[in-house]
Amino acid sequence: MLVVEKNALTEEIESLVQRFGKDRSSLLKILHEIQKTHRHIPDFAQQEIARLLDIHPVEVYSVITFYAFLNTEPKGRNLVRVCKTITCDLQGKDAVCKAIERELGCKFGESSKDNKFYLEYANCLGLCDMGPAMAVNERVYTNLTPEKAVEILNGVK
Amino acid sequence: MENKRKERKGAVLFTEYKAGKSIKKALSMKRDDILLEIKESKLRGRGGAGFPTSTKWMLTAAAIADEKFVICNADEGEPGTFKDRVLLMEYPDLVFDGMVIAGYIIGSSKGIVYLRGEYEYLLPSLNDYLENMRKDNYLGENICGKSGFNFDIEIHLGNGAYVCGEETALIESMEGHRGEARNRPPFPVTTGFMKKPTVVNNVETLACVTKIVEHGGAWYKEHGTDKSTGSKLFSISGDCAKPGVYELAWGTSIKELLEFVGAEKTKAVQVGGASGVCLNKTQFDRQLAYEDAATGGSIMIFNESRSMLHVLKNFMEFFVEESCGQCTPCRVGNIKLLEGVEMIESGEFTFSYINKLKDLGKTMQVASKCGLGQSSPNSFISILENFKDEILNNGNGGSNGK
Numbered sequence A: 001m002l003v004v005e006k007n008a009l010t011e012e013i014e015s016l017v018q019r020f021g022k023d024r025s026s027l028l029k030i031l032h033e034i035q036k037t038h039r040h041i042p043d044f045a046q047q048e049i050a051r052l053l054d055i056h057p058v059e060v061y062s063v064i065t066f067y068a069f070l071n072t073e074p075k076g077r078n079l080v081r082v083c084k085t086i087t088c089d090l091q092g093k094d095a096v097c098k099a100i101e102r103e104l105g106c107k108f109g110e111s112s113k114d115n116k117f118y119l120e121y122a123n124c125l126g127l128c129d130m131g132p133a134m135a136v137n138e139r140v141y142t143n144l145t146p147e148k149a150v151e152i153l154n155g156v157k
Numbered sequence B: 001m002e003n004k005r006k007e008r009k010g011a012v013l014f015t016e017y018k019a020g021k022s023i024k025k026a027l028s029m030k031r032d033d034i035l036l037e038i039k040e041s042k043l044r045g046r047g048g049a050g051f052p053t054s055t056k057w058m059l060t061a062a063a064i065a066d067e068k069f070v071i072c073n074a075d076e077g078e079p080g081t082f083k084d085r086v087l088l089m090e091y092p093d094l095v096f097d098g099m100v101i102a103g104y105i106i107g108s109s110k111g112i113v114y115l116r117g118e119y120e121y122l123l124p125s126l127n128d129y130l131e132n133m134r135k136d137n138y139l140g141e142n143i144c145g146k147s148g149f150n151f152d153i154e155i156h157l158g159n160g161a162y163v164c165g166e167e168t169a170l171i172e173s174m175e176g177h178r179g180e181a182r183n184r185p186p187f188p189v190t191t192g193f194m195k196k197p198t199v200v201n202n203v204e205t206l207a208c209v210t211k212i213v214e215h216g217g218a219w220y221k222e223h224g225t226d227k228s229t230g231s232k233l234f235s236i237s238g239d240c241a242k243p244g245v246y247e248l249a250w251g252t253s254i255k256e257l258l259e260f261v262g263a264e265k266t267k268a269v270q271v272g273g274a275s276g277v278c279l280n281k282t283q284f285d286r287q288l289a290y291e292d293a294a295t296g297g298s299i300m301i302f303n304e305s306r307s308m309l310h311v312l313k314n315f316m317e318f319f320v321e322e323s324c325g326q327c328t329p330c331r332v333g334n335i336k337l338l339e340g341v342e343m344i345e346s347g348e349f350t351f352s353y354i355n356k357l358k359d360l361g362k363t364m365q366v367a368s369k370c371g372l373g374q375s376s377p378n379s380f381i382s383i384l385e386n387f388k389d390e391i392l393n394n395g396n397g398g399s400n401g402k
Ligand SMILES: Cc1cc2nc3c(=O)[nH]c(=O)nc-3n(C[C@H](O)[C@H](O)[C@H](O)COP(=O)(O)O)c2cc1C
Pocket: B044, B045, B046, B047, B048, B049, B050, B051, B073, B074, B075, B076, B077, B078, B162, B163, B164, B165, B166, B167, B168, B200, B201, B202, B203, B205, B206, B370, B371, B372
């Protein structure tokens, strides 16, 4: 990481600490914001968060690894999460997933070659009455067909 | 998603309500009198465990501390549950008014909604709604002119962990830790968020309180059964013509519910989500109520074309992923149960081993540290019991309600 990048990241974290407070209870809020802007939580950010909140970096790492939405490695720019829980499964999530994989040329658990997408399975998204369901970043899409799912992804910038 | 508030019908929750009405009424009453109304209503928690709400609030009200918290549990991660999404989207007035009333009763000035990260798309409208409440002085200082009563609500987003719906794991998570359940006692009512007295309630429970304050405990109790008063929101999904969220009276039988949503050729009904139990045709006379088939409201319907082993495998995979790994019965037990399902799938199983796994499940029910591991064996045990002929006897044997 370049020094300028490091400095920018430090500044970003400092302002988050200012916004949420220096207490340990700010940790997940800070991690949430960093994850959102950087799509992962880089090593350097972990160290800086630890330093500014006065906790051990291992504590930060251990919290990150607990939560499905937080990750330490960079992933494709747009996070695609298709529900794999039973109701969506029975409503045809397999066909949807296969169509997405064919179209993007990568498997679930991988980023697409152009790094535009990362595909993963999610547990129940709370949209079971409108399955199959998926989330692309914060937006959700319901009643998917293979064709509709692919169209949605094609429309993502 | 469209807002269907105008079309929804119900006896208790899905009824007319003018935002702020119950807050005003509550603030004109004595705290103890509101608690008595809630006690009279016999309201029990809608998050699954069914704990009497008045008892929880009395304990927190009685606790002495400089700060107390009201937490609305909107983590809604149980597979097949989505009623809280509907309440938050279409009935934020009922939910937030309930939180303000809770704050008044227990003497708290801070409410926090723990919203599952998957519902982040609800955040803008919820924050707008809260902002309007501030403008109308339903939040803020000296609420509605009640001097000394200050209360505000903030929304905390979850980060994708089912176990964080468990109240002590939720508190751990809000304090910036891994979402690992705590040993209890102490209970959150005395030692909760930041070690302060805290009430944690489900979204629907809080909405019920608003209605109880509006119409009284006696009115509320007229609905439902003696032990399960009021009504219940059911999240109904799977093989039926009209999946969705419906308000039905407690005591409705499964058969009636299936008819109501237009389910045909139903083979199985999973009551209470992945951590609930699966019933076969011979059990469809059972009633949805705390005293019979208890549920946080998740109803999943499977028709005759579905493989129950496939259903069970999906549930067990869920628990293996979502176990926090803190205690051995749950961390190892769920993996063993999933392996058992895979053995059956490949035909490489013995009856004696499957029976051992059922015993393991019973051990998990008593030895696990939190509700996740205590309830995850429910589907394993009930599906292998209620669908044993389909799964273990090649369809022969006459059970499965055929
Ligand atoms: C693994 C697990 C997940 C839970 N998830 C939720 C949830 O998403 N929402 C909820 O209200 N309660 C959930 N609960 C129950 C809570 O621990 C707690 O009992 C409930 O929030 C209390 O509120 P109530 O009394 O209003 O039901 C969960 C429990 C367990 C063991």
